[in-house]
Amino acid sequence: GIMHLPDYKEARKRDIRPYQRVVFQEDDKVKNKYQGKTFYLKTYGCQMNEHDSENIEALLTFLGFSKVDDYMDADLVLLNTCSIRENAHNKAFGMLGRLKHLKQEKKDLIVGLCGCMAQEASVVETILKDYKWVNFVFGTHNMYQLPEIIDTAIEENQQQIEVFSREGDLIEGLPVLRVNDYKAYVNIIYGCNKFCTYCIVPYTRGRERSRLKEDVLAEVQKLVDDGYKEVTLLGQNVNAYGKDLYDDYTMANLLEDVAKMGIPRIRFTTSHPWDFTDEMIDVIAKYPNIMPSVHLPVQSGSSRILKLMGRRYTKESYLELFHKIKDRVPGVTISTDIIVGFPGETEEDFLETLDLVRECQYDNAFTFIFSKREGTPACRLADPVSQKEKEERLQRLNEVVNHYFLENNKKLEGREVEVLVEGISDKKHMYYGYSDTNKLINFSSEKELTPGDLVMVKINDAKTWSLDGETVE
Ligand code: SAH
Ligand code: SF4
Numbered sequence: 001g002i003m004h005l006p007d008y009k010e011a012r013k014r015d016i017r018p019y020q021r022v023v024f025q026e027d028d029k030v031k032n033k034y035q036g037k038t039f040y041l042k043t044y045g046c047q048m049n050e051h052d053s054e055n056i057e058a059l060l061t062f063l064g065f066s067k068v069d070d071y072m073d074a075d076l077v078l079l080n081t082c083s084i085r086e087n088a089h090n091k092a093f094g095m096l097g098r099l100k101h102l103k104q105e106k107k108d109l110i111v112g113l114c115g116c117m118a119q120e121a122s123v124v125e126t127i128l129k130d131y132k133w134v135n136f137v138f139g140t141h142n143m144y145q146l147p148e149i150i151d152t153a154i155e156e157n158q159q160q161i162e163v164f165s166r167e168g169d170l171i172e173g174l175p176v177l178r179v180n181d182y183k184a185y186v187n188i189i190y191g192c193n194k195f196c197t198y199c200i201v202p203y204t205r206g207r208e209r210s211r212l213k214e215d216v217l218a219e220v221q222k223l224v225d226d227g228y229k230e231v232t233l234l235g236q237n238v239n240a241y242g243k244d245l246y247d248d249y250t251m252a253n254l255l256e257d258v259a260k261m262g263i264p265r266i267r268f269t270t271s272h273p274w275d276f277t278d279e280m281i282d283v284i285a286k287y288p289n290i291m292p293s294v295h296l297p298v299q300s301g302s303s304r305i306l307k308l309m310g311r312r313y314t315k316e317s318y319l320e321l322f323h324k325i326k327d328r329v330p331g332v333t334i335s336t337d338i339i340v341g342f343p344g345e346t347e348e349d350f351l352e353t354l355d356l357v358r359e360c361q362y363d364n365a366f367t368f369i370f371s372k373r374e375g376t377p378a379c380r381l382a383d384p385v386s387q388k389e390k391e392e393r394l395q396r397l398n399e400v401v402n403h404y405f406l407e408n409n410k411k412l413e414g415r416e417v418e419v420l421v422e423g424i425s426d427k428k429h430m431y432y433g434y435s436d437t438n439k440l441i442n443f444s445s446e447k448e449l450t451p452g453d454l455v456m457v458k459i460n461d462a463k464t465w466s467l468d469g470e471t472v473e
């Protein structure tokens with residue numbers, strides 16, 4: 001039955017609540033109960049969701065389910081959803097449409113939805129009204145309840161909706177089945193307190209809660225022991241790490257402690273420009289195993305729009321930080337996120353964004369058209385610019401950012417870069433992987449390589465989104 005529904009009024013509260021650190025306990029009653037059954041898990045959205053899916057896979061495996069790659073073959077289909085833009089919503093609902101047809105033929109098919117969309121009251125209302133055949137829904141704050149929710153949905157043959165509006169306890173020790181055995185995600189902070197006016201994440205992920213440094217470091221140590229080559233520290237705003245827990249332990253301290261553990265590659269994402277401290281820059285510059293690659297979302301080059309977005313910096317203060325990082329971290333590449341068509345963005349505002357992009361000459365950029373998210377403050381702002389005009393702005397922006405991707409990549413021609421091998425391309429002895437600066441490299445090698453190898457590659461040819469090269473002996 002319905003246990004808890006998401007409540008938007010609750011979700012938007014900004015107060016910080018006390019919470020407990022709770023260690024996950026497996027319920028042995030359901031262990032391997034569904035042996036012989038299969039699952040298909042589809043993940044939408046950011047790295048946070050990808051990593052959550054690694055926990056979800058482990059929980060499903062604990063129940064006895066085994067994974068299949070085609071949803072047509074599955075006994076259970078679970079969608080781990082994303083709310084960030086309308087098209088993410090549409091994709092998930094499109095998939096539900098296909099599953100409805102499948103369920104008409106396969107009556108025993110179990111379908112569930114989790115992730116950020118489960119936290120939206122309007123989505124859950126729609127599911128209650130028009131998707132009565134969906135077997136279960138759980139949210140981002142109670143992933144650990146997956147075994148009992150699924151078990152109850154199947155046993156009682158009744159829709160289970162269990163979503164907490166607010167963050168609950170901080171759960172440690174969830175099982176994890178990692179996608180790779182050479183690179184790994186490690187959560188360091190959950191939630192977001194920034195409340196940028198366009199963004200739904202604070203409502204779907206709750207307030208900022210840092211994991212204890214001991215828990216983070218123990219997880220990294222385990223990865224080092226298991227031979228992992230790369231760790232990415234995850235959070236909606238990793239720079240806020242520790243603020244809610246410690247007076248004297250920050251993201252800079254955590255980065256340094258992780259660097260000292262000797263894992264060959266450390267990345268972190270995402271950084272909000274507001275919390276990016278000088279100490280962090282010093283640590284990044286000091287340790288060669290902290291990759292010289294920073295994702296620093298700017299969103300807009302117009303200080304007027306930045307203010308409306310609630311971003312807490314101006315074009316000028318962003319540029320100051322940008323240049324400080326560039327000057328102090330040798331060879332650093334900086335990538336960004338940009339939104340065009342925020343409500344009220346004028347041609348002049350947009351030209352300021354182009355101007356900023358020309359100054360920053362980003363190595364990579366994710367560009368989006370503003371998408372109205374129900375219940376966010378930006379949703380209520382007057383928005384006179386047409387969608388067609390916004391699409392044109394996106395196209396003009398993309399032309400400029402793409403130009404600099406190629407220009408920056410060309411500077412690497414003839415140079416040698418270190419690459420972490422990720423896989424083999426279709427062609428024999430052609431491999432791909434990412435450089436220290438987070439560029440996609442396709443390369444040939446005389447020697448047989450396996451994913452997880454670190455090799456030096458000489459760059460022969462630069463393209464806009466990748467570079468070609470060959471290993472050097
Ligand atoms: N916490 C990260 C952002 C995560 S969302 C940060 O602040 O850097 C990733 C990107 O999606 C954002 O940087 C923003 O560019 C984009 N985005 C978020 N909400 C959006 C919306 N309503 N419409 C369009 N793009 C959005
Ligand atoms: Fe969203 Fe802003 Fe938080 Fe990033 S910092 S998740 S854009 S509210």
Ligand code: F3S
Pocket residue numbers: 044045046047048049081082083084115116200201204205
């Ligand atoms: Fe999407 Fe939720 Fe990540 S809204 S971007 S999956 S935090």
